[in-house]
Amino acid sequence: MIRLLLADDEAMIRAGIRAILASDPELDVVAEAADGREAVDLAISHHPDVALLDIRMPRLDGLAAAAEIGRAAPEVAVVMLTTFGEDDYIAKALDVGASGFLLKSGDPRELIAGVHAVADGAAYLSPKVARRVITQFAGGRMARGAAARDRxxxxxxxxxxxxxxxxxxxxxxxxxxxxxxxxxxxKAYVSAILTRLDVRNRVQAAIVAHEAGLVA
Structure with a gap:
C-alpha cells in the first residue's frame, strides 16, 4: 500500500484528486492539508510515501513546502501537482528536490502512474512537462555535455x-x-551517485546522464 499526503487549498480539487486516487486499491490518502505549512507538519507526523503538493497555496507555497519536507522528512517523495506548467515552476520544482511534476489538466492515469513511479524510487514528469524540460536543455547541449562528462x-x-x-x-x-x-x-548505488554528482534527486541525476551521453 502506498501512503499519500494530499495538499491543495481548494477543497473541491482535493476531493477530485482523492476520487481519482481511490480508483487504485494500492493507494491510500492518509492525510490532507489545505496549505503548505500544514503539509509540512503532516509529512513529518504521518511519514507518507509520497506527498502530492499544489504549487500555489497559502501560508507556504508548494515549492517552499517541498524544500522543507526534503530537509525534515527526506524519505518522503514529493510530486508537484499544478495547473501551471510554466518553465520557471518546473525548474524551481526540480531545484527543490521534487521527484515528479504533474499537470492537473493531464490524464488521470498520469496521476496514478506518477504516484506509483515515484513511490518505487523513480522520477516522473507528465509528457507535456517532459517536452518542456527536453526543449529547455536542448540549447547549449555541447557545453553542458562536456561538463556532465567531467562530472x-x-x-x-x-x-x-x-x-x-x-x-x-x-x-x-x-x-x-x-x-x-x-x-x-x-539504492546504495543511487545514493552514492547523487552524492558524487552533488545533485538532489533522480531527476537531476537523469539530466546529467542525458547530457553526458549515457542515455541514447
Whole structure:
C-alpha cells in the first residue's frame, strides 16, 4: 500500500484528486492539508510515501513546502501537482528536490502512474512537462555535455551503468532486475551517485546522464 499526503487549498480539487486516487486499491490518502505549512507538519507526523503538493497555496507555497519536507522528512517523495506548467515552476520544482511534476489538466492515469513511479524510487514528469524540460536543455547541449562528462568521470563503471538506467527512467526494482542485483544494492548505488554528482534527486541525476551521453 502506498501512503499519500494530499495538499491543495481548494477543497473541491482535493476531493477530485482523492476520487481519482481511490480508483487504485494500492493507494491510500492518509492525510490532507489545505496549505503548505500544514503539509509540512503532516509529512513529518504521518511519514507518507509520497506527498502530492499544489504549487500555489497559502501560508507556504508548494515549492517552499517541498524544500522543507526534503530537509525534515527526506524519505518522503514529493510530486508537484499544478495547473501551471510554466518553465520557471518546473525548474524551481526540480531545484527543490521534487521527484515528479504533474499537470492537473493531464490524464488521470498520469496521476496514478506518477504516484506509483515515484513511490518505487523513480522520477516522473507528465509528457507535456517532459517536452518542456527536453526543449529547455536542448540549447547549449555541447557545453553542458562536456561538463556532465567531467562530472561522471569519478564514477565507477557500475555506477555509470546504474546512472544510465536512472536516466532511462527505470525504477530501483527495474534496475535490480536488469543488472541481476538486489534492490537494496541499487539504492546504495543511487545514493552514492547523487552524492558524487552533488545533485538532489533522480531527476537531476537523469539530466546529467542525458547530457553526458549515457542515455541514447
Amino acid at each position: 561522471i568521470g569519478g564514477l565507477t563503471e557500475r555506477e555509470r551503468e546504474v546512472l544510465a538506467l536512472v536516466g532511462a527512467g527505470l525504477s530501483n526494482a527495474e534496475i535490480a532486475r536488469r543488472l541481476h542485483i538486489v534492490e537494496g544494492t541499487v
